[in-house]
Amino acid sequence: xxxxxxxxxxxxxxxxxxxxxxxxxxxxxxxxxxxxxxxxxxxxxxxxxxxxxxxxxxxxxxxxxxxxxxxxxxxxxxxxxxxxxxxxxxxxxxxxxxxxxxxxxxxxxxxxxxxxxxxxxxxxxxxxxxxxxxxxxxxxxxxxxxxxxxxxxxxxxxxxxxxxxxxxxxxxxxxxxxxxxxxxxxxxxxxxxxxxxxxxxxxxxxxxxxxxxxxxxxxxxxxxxxxxxxxxxxxxxxxxxxxxxxxxxxxxxxxxxxxxxxxxxxxxxxxxxxxxxxxxxxxxxxxxxxxxxxxxxxxxxxxxxxxxxxxxxxxxxxxxxxxxxxxxxxxxxxxxxxxxxxxxxxxxxxxxxxxxxxxxxxxxxxxxxxxxxxxxxxxxxxxxxxxxxxxxxxxxxxxxxxxxxxxxxxxxxxxxxxxxxxxxxxxxxxxxxxxxxxxxxxxxxxxxxxxxxxxxxxxxxxxxxxxxxxxxxxxxxxxxxxxxxxxxxxxxxxxxxxxxxxxxxxxxxxxxxxxxxxxxxxxxxxxxxxxxxxxxxxxxxxxxxxxxxxxxxxxxxxxxxxxxxxxxxxxxxxxxxxxxxxxxxxxxxxxxxxxxxxxxxxxxxxxxxxxx
Amino acid sequence: xxxxxxxxxxxxxxxxxxxxxxxxxxxxxxxxxxxxxxxxxxxxxxxxxxxxxxxxxxxxxxxxxxxxxxxxxxxxxxxxxxxx
Numbered sequence: 001x002x003x004x005x006x007x008x009x010x011x012x013x014x015x016x017x018x019x020x021x022x023x024x025x026x027x028x029x030x031x032x033x034x035x036x037x038x039x040x041x042x043x044x045x046x047x048x049x050x051x052x053x054x055x056x057x058x059x060x061x062x063x064x065x066x067x068x069x070x071x072x073x074x075x076x077x078x079x080x081x082x083x084x085x086x087x088x089x090x091x092x093x094x095x096x097x098x099x100x101x102x103x104x105x106x107x108x109x110x111x112x113x114x115x116x117x118x119x120x121x122x123x124x125x126x127x128x129x130x131x132x133x134x135x136x137x138x139x140x141x142x143x144x145x146x147x148x149x150x151x152x153x154x155x156x157x158x159x160x161x162x163x164x165x166x167x168x169x170x171x172x173x174x175x176x177x178x179x180x181x182x183x184x185x186x187x188x189x190x191x192x193x194x195x196x197x198x199x200x201x202x203x204x205x206x207x208x209x210x211x212x213x214x215x216x217x218x219x220x221x222x223x224x225x226x227x228x229x230x231x232x233x234x235x236x237x238x239x240x241x242x243x244x245x246x247x248x249x250x251x252x253x254x255x256x257x258x259x260x261x262x263x264x265x266x267x268x269x270x271x272x273x274x275x276x277x278x279x280x281x282x283x284x285x286x287x288x289x290x291x292x293x294x295x296x297x298x299x300x301x302x303x304x305x306x307x308x309x310x311x312x313x314x315x316x317x318x319x320x321x322x323x324x325x326x327x328x329x330x331x332x333x334x335x336x337x338x339x340x341x342x343x344x345x346x347x348x349x350x351x352x353x354x355x356x357x358x359x360x361x362x363x364x365x366x367x368x369x370x371x372x373x374x375x376x377x378x379x380x381x382x383x384x385x386x387x388x389x390x391x392x393x394x395x396x397x398x399x400x401x402x403x404x405x406x407x408x409x410x411x412x413x414x415x416x417x418x419x420x421x422x423x424x425x426x427x428x429x430x431x432x433x434x435x436x437x438x439x440x441x442x443x444x445x446x447x448x449x450x451x452x453x454x455x456x457x458x459x460x461x462x463x464x465x466x467x468x469x470x471x472x473x474x475x476x477x478x479x480x481x482x483x484x485x486x487x488x489x490x491x492x493x494x495x496x497x498x499x500x501x502x503x504x505x506x507x508x509x510x511x512x513x514x515x516x517x518x519x520x521x522x523x524x525x526x527x528x529x530x531x532x533x534x535x536x537x538x539x540x541x542x543x544x545x546x547x548x549x550x551x552x553x554x555x556x557x558x559x560x561x562x563x564x565x566x567x568x569x570x571x572x573x574x575x576x577x578x579x580x581x582x583x584x585x586x587x588x589x590x591x592x593x594x595x596x597x598x599x600x601x602x603x604x605x606x607x608x609x610x611x612x
Numbered sequence: 613x614x615x616x617x618x619x620x621x622x623x624x625x626x627x628x629x630x631x632x633x634x635x636x637x638x639x640x641x642x643x644x645x646x647x648x649x650x651x652x653x654x655x656x657x658x659x660x661x662x663x664x665x666x667x668x669x670x671x672x673x674x675x676x677x678x679x680x681x682x683x684x685x686x687x688x689x690x691x692x693x694x695x696x
Contacts, residue, residue, distance in 0.1 A: 246655020
């Protein structure tokens with residue numbers, strides 16, 4: 001049944017894989033009916049999927065440089081789209097996005113627009129040109145376009161800072177999910193997560209990561225969409241929730257005014273002993289804040305996330321693996337399509353979850369019921385014991401008010417299947433999906449960092465004479481070291497101090513966006529300009545972050561630019577410094593100008609060869 | 613103007629056009645988020661719909677359109693790629 005090579009058979013192979021996964025879900029459902037415990041099902045889901053990824057990682061092992069760094073430049077358009085979508089959607093996207101929408105409403109949804117709109121910038125300004133360039137890593141482009149190890153090193157610096165901020169959060173998420181599913185302590189879960197990540201990437205580099213990411217995308221999208229459609233149909237909200245939840249959104253707005261949206265004072269929350277990180281609903285579900293500041297807050301956040309998206313190396317490097325420039329462009333479109341499937345479902349899940357809890361006409365509704373009754377519900381008991389939900393009877397009337405019900409954001413995804421009364425097999429599936437999302441992103445990030453260190457720092461700066469075998473050994477050792485460093489920091493549980501995932505976007509946009517874009521679009525950009533731009537952008541952004549972040553200096557934000565948006569300081573500084581310094585220094589030589597001309601033409605050979 | 617320069621002119625124009633569409637769906641409509649939320653689409657308040665789904669879908673369509681048109685521009689100037 002398999003004629004021809006691996007690439008020709010990809011649709012068949014992944015079709016079989018998807019079918020096999022669905023059969024596995026059915027088997028688990030039957031096992032649940034037959035009396036297998038919820039805990040065993042959870043373990044089987046996570047163990048089975050991780051074992052499959054590890055198998056793919058092993059089968060994709062390689063001893064060739066271009067396969068290790070670029071997956072041999074033969075990843076077909078649509079599959080690269082799936083791999084990029086898995087690379088992109090992190091454990092946080094999977095577990096926390098719907099919860100963010102649930103509690104943050106319209107202003108939080110600027111993240112949805114930002115994390116998708118950025119792909120328009122990727123496809124118009126960068127991806128096709130970087131593919132034509134033929135670089136192995138993002139600093140490889142910067143180093144070759146501007147010439148010299150100094151500028152290459154600055155790019156590595158920004159890359160490591162941005163990616164490392166991101167990766168600890170991902171390893172943290174794999175640890176949390178592994179710990180919950182396998183019933184082991186969090187610290188052990190982190191190392192289990194790390195081993196799983198390395199199994200997928202160590203032997204085959206980019207090639208192995210690509211084919212595991214495609215497999216992980218399939219698991220995560222199935223795990224996200226099944227509950228959304230099932231719940232929507234179960235509560236009679238509509239066969240196709242994305243098009244049919246208008247009435248539910250209106251009903252939530254009506255219930256909000258009936259119950260009242262109350263913002264609890266910090267003192268009350270503290271006095272009632274609400275565990276940290278738990279929130280109550282205090283923001284309108286579909287309402288939009290009035291006034292210029294609300295508009296600016298929304299748009300500034302969207303801009304930071306969009307520009308940051310277009311500067312994140314672990315995403316850009318996925319487009320180095322396509323067979324041609326035009327397939328790189330198309331591949332961006334497919335990536336966004338696959339991302340859209342999940343992102344457009346998150347607000348629907350938030351709506352379904354909220355109406356399940358709020359609507360007194362539904363059997364699952366808890367608001368307005370007596371607290372004693374609510375506390376005896378099975379899922380409330382279970383999630384309360386894990387400090388994921390909490391009830392604080394502020395007015396002491398024994399009835400649950402909207403502002404007296406507290407939840408952690410992740411609960412919206414993790415517990416909604418139970419709340420809506422779906423069988424446990426769905427919760428096991430959701431755990432496997434979360435694990436897939438966190439692992440795939442961690443893989444991409446660890447590989448981006450270690451490839452920059454092995455190719456740009458080791459091979460280009462330290463030992464340009466190293467042979468292929470030595471280069472690949474160094475690359476793998478660095479992969480393990482970077483992963484272990486991330487896991488070590490994650491196991492210390494200080495990620496809350498390291499700050500939000502949004503920081504990675506701000507760091508990347510402060511240091512990399514303009515040097516990358518101007519490298520293609522402005523021939524006059526010089527090495528000195530790029531170095532000055534990267535360093536000053538990064539310095540200005542970081543300085544402002546320290547100035548404004550509550551846990552550092554905690555000064556009032558200037559024009560609403562808080563710690564989530566510090567890229568709005570860094571990137572403009574980078575642009576101005578880069579342009580001014582470029583104009584003050586000698587124009588790039590004729591060879592560089594010719595190289596830029598070549599990059600702008602899609603046909604013909606890549607600037608850098610397959611093996612370099 | 614050489615063939616390459618003409619191709620780049622047209623590519624730049626296409627890029628700017630695409631970014632205008634992008635700016636409209638990512639920023640301009642949200643300048644009026646409060647004002648348009650009274651209108652409704654598929655039963656959803658309009659600004660809510662756009663940020664939850666509409667703009668996201670618009671970006672997907674924009675990028676497919678961008679890629680197809682850019683391919684035509686490349687072929688017009690003889691820079692089309694032969695493979696696949």
